[in-house]
Amino acid sequence: MARVNNWQIGREMSYWYPESRPRRQFAAVFDTNKCIACQTCTLACKTTWTSGKGQEYILWNNVETKPYGSYPLAYDVKLLELLGSQEWVGDTYAGRTIFEAAPAGERVLGWGPEEQDYAYPNIGEDDCAGQVDHGATMALPHMSWFFYLARICNHCTYPACLAACPRGSIYKRPEDGIVLVDQGRCRGYQECVRGCPYKKVFYNPLTGTSEKCIACYPKIEQGIQPQCFVNCIGKIRLAGWVSTPDKARPDNPIDYLVHVRKIALPLFPQLGLEPHVYYIPPVHVPESFNRQLFGPRAAQAVKAYLNAKNDPDLAGLLCLFGSTEMVVARFKRQGETVVGSDESGATLVQVPLKEPVFVRPAFDPRFQLIRINCP
Amino acid sequence: MRVKGILFAAALAAVGLTSCARSPQRAPEVVAATVKSVPLDPADKAWAAAPEHLAKLVPQDLVEPRLVTPTTPELLVRALVDGSSIAFRLEWADEDPSDRTGPLRMADACAVQIPVSREKDLPDPQMGQGDRAVQVTYWRADWQAAVDGRVEAIADLYPRAAVDHYPFEAKPLEANPAAQQEMAGRYAPAKILGNLRSGPRKTPVEPLISAGPGTLTPVAWQGEDGKGVFAERRWQVVIKRRMPEGLRPGDRTAVAFAVWQGSKQESGARKMRTGWIGLLWRASS
Numbered sequence: 001m002a003r004v005n006n007w008q009i010g011r012e013m014s015y016w017y018p019e020s021r022p023r024r025q026f027a028a029v030f031d032t033n034k035c036i037a038c039q040t041c042t043l044a045c046k047t048t049w050t051s052g053k054g055q056e057y058i059l060w061n062n063v064e065t066k067p068y069g070s071y072p073l074a075y076d077v078k079l080l081e082l083l084g085s086q087e088w089v090g091d092t093y094a095g096r097t098i099f100e101a102a103p104a105g106e107r108v109l110g111w112g113p114e115e116q117d118y119a120y121p122n123i124g125e126d127d128c129a130g131q132v133d134h135g136a137t138m139a140l141p142h143m144s145w146f147f148y149l150a151r152i153c154n155h156c157t158y159p160a161c162l163a164a165c166p167r168g169s170i171y172k173r174p175e176d177g178i179v180l181v182d183q184g185r186c187r188g189y190q191e192c193v194r195g196c197p198y199k200k201v202f203y204n205p206l207t208g209t210s211e212k213c214i215a216c217y218p219k220i221e222q223g224i225q226p227q228c229f230v231n232c233i234g235k236i237r238l239a240g241w242v243s244t245p246d247k248a249r250p251d252n253p254i255d256y257l258v259h260v261r262k263i264a265l266p267l268f269p270q271l272g273l274e275p276h277v278y279y280i281p282p283v284h285v286p287e288s289f290n291r292q293l294f295g296p297r298a299a300q301a302v303k304a305y306l307n308a309k310n311d312p313d314l315a316g317l318l319c320l321f322g323s324t325e326m327v328v329a330r331f332k333r334q335g336e337t338v339v340g341s342d343e344s345g346a347t348l349v350q351v352p353l354k355e356p357v358f359v360r361p362a363f364d365p366r367f368q369l370i371r372i373n374c375p
Numbered sequence: 376m377r378v379k380g381i382l383f384a385a386a387l388a389a390v391g392l393t394s395c396a397r398s399p400q401r402a403p404e405v406v407a408a409t410v411k412s413v414p415l416d417p418a419d420k421a422w423a424a425a426p427e428h429l430a431k432l433v434p435q436d437l438v439e440p441r442l443v444t445p446t447t448p449e450l451l452v453r454a455l456v457d458g459s460s461i462a463f464r465l466e467w468a469d470e471d472p473s474d475r476t477g478p479l480r481m482a483d484a485c486a487v488q489i490p491v492s493r494e495k496d497l498p499d500p501q502m503g504q505g506d507r508a509v510q511v512t513y514w515r516a517d518w519q520a521a522v523d524g525r526v527e528a529i530a531d532l533y534p535r536a537a538v539d540h541y542p543f544e545a546k547p548l549e550a551n552p553a554a555q556q557e558m559a560g561r562y563a564p565a566k567i568l569g570n571l572r573s574g575p576r577k578t579p580v581e582p583l584i585s586a587g588p589g590t591l592t593p594v595a596w597q598g599e600d601g602k603g604v605f606a607e608r609r610w611q612v613v614i615k616r617r618m619p620e621g622l623r624p625g626d627r628t629a630v631a632f633a634v635w636q637g638s639k640q641e642s643g644a645r646k647m648r649t650g651w652i653g654l655l656w657r658a659s660s
Binding site: 203 | 436438439440441475476477478479480481527529533536538542559562564565568569570572573574590591640642645
């Protein structure tokens with residue numbers, strides 16, 4: 001094992017291969033507070049990439065209701081139990097990652113879902129964490145809660161799928177950090193399925209190979225956001241490029257959310273993969289749950305997000321989510337407008353911080369009658 | 376006691392019916408007998424001409440992922456040659472056969488490994504090494520089922536599965552099979568790339584070459600074939616391949632074997648294997 005730096009856990013760690021970062025890293029920010037679990041993203045992906053024979057159960061993108069939803073069944077709870085109780089000391093993870101906790105003879109600490117584990121893609125859907133008592137009133141965090149967690153492959157810096165594959169059939173592209181299974185080389189051993197803690201590699205029984213999210217790389221290569229991003233009706237997603245903290249650029253939308261304002265956090269950073277889908281945590285969920293999923297900065301992230309209304313730069317950037325099909329590489333607020341541009345600085349989109357509001361008077365003076373709000 | 380004795384006799388008879396006649400003494404190495412034409416059927420009488428070798432299997436525990444718990448303990452091996460081909464008959468006990476793959480569902484399999492060149496200094500028995508490659512011929516139970524006529528479809532794997540729709544089977548495309556095939560291919564990149572794992576399958580075996588763990592690579596088909604039959608809780612598999620390079624009657628080379636038990640989630644590096652075993656082409660039968 002090599003020693004590598006993982007900025008998300010604030011320390012060096014052991015990994016199967018030496019550190020080798022791509023020239024730039026594909027990344028995404030998902031705002032959990034906007035997701036309504038309509039599954040449009042799921043279908044956009046499904047119809048584009050996984051409508052073939054043998055792919056029936058494969059969901060490169062899925063949306064699960066937390067705390068009880070999971071696909072495959074209990075993918076997160078099972079691994080957390082295997083890993084056991086671990087600790088953070090401040091922003092540094094003092095516990096063991098899944099590479100450091102690998103049992104003798106294994107490359108990573110993992111487990112393999114059985115067929116039945118894929119039988120309940122919508123388990124726990126809209127289920128609350130508890131009963132709502134009679135007479136209860138709303139307060140933050142909610143006494144009873146749930147939220148939607150949209151998931152794709154995290155295109156990690158240290159992919160467990162890549163480490164687990166004994167024949168090097170999985171690779172991370174140096175040009176964009178997208179992690180792919182070489183469909184010509186894969187022999188379907190399913191080590192990647194066992195190894196990925198997010199269970200985002202799926203075995204196709206009819207091609208005999210394992211398949212995973214490709215971050216719509218044919219679109220990314222043209223500067224266009226993936227299918228699950230551009231079809232999101234809640235506009236919860238933003239695709240782009242994330243830097244390491246030392247190279248963060250404040251005008252890069254992903255860097256701004258992840259490194260400058262620190263409101264977008266990785267999912268289960270303690271596992272050690274340095275995943276690159278960053279989540280704005282749900283504001284109404286108990287801190288302990290957010291902390292388990294998103295690490296020790298979850299509470300601060302919620303606080304900063306709730307203050308966005310007083311923070312025009314942050315509010316402006318949040319307005320860029322879902323505003324254009326193109327990948328926004330740079331952003332800038334100009335007064336009441338936020339401008340998104342590409343790498344060359346060419347404007348892609350301009351969005352007002354506040355949408356103009358037109359108030360239609362309740363009384364129509366022309367016809368001398370009171371308007372009613374129905375068509 | 377009498378009932379037990381009858382049952383024991385019946386069990387012996389059953390083994391005798393399904394396996395080849397046992398040699399009075401097992402050969403200390405694999406001794407290939409010469410026949411006119413090597414058979415593919417593991418029940419063929421010709422196998423009786425070859426002495427039986429009992430190969431002890433050990434877990435693959437040298438490279439990660441390792442097999443930590445031993446499974447299949449041993450393998451019975453016979454070999455026949457006809458001058459252009461060599462065939463191995465492998466037989467092992469399997470209480471829980473598996474001839475399908477799915478999530479964490481692996482198929483039973485076995486393989487024969489022979490060094491590319493017959494040198495005294497043999498390559499590493501674990502998949503060869505650097506400049507000393509090994510040839511591997513690999514048989515798998517689900518491929519055998521496909522060759523035997525099983526249609527590979529989701530409805531066969533999961534009889535209660537209901538599929539709404541495949542876009543390439545939409546009504547407007549029905550009159551255009553080429554367009555259907557092209558569209559179906561978009562959802563099966565492994566097949567389009569010619570990955571043999573995706574079929575179509577003419578034989579249940581695959582020829583490969585390897586120069587160390589993780590380097591296994593398919594090679595062009597050169598007449599490799601095989602046939603596996605499961606009966607009486609035992610797999611009997613014939614793997615046929617071309618003769619080892621330069622092997623003449625009376626010559627000796629080396630051979631190694633591996634067995635994967637699907638029901639124990641064995642695949643790839645998680646396998647039971649032998650070390651190198653002598654392989655002698657017996658000059659006369």
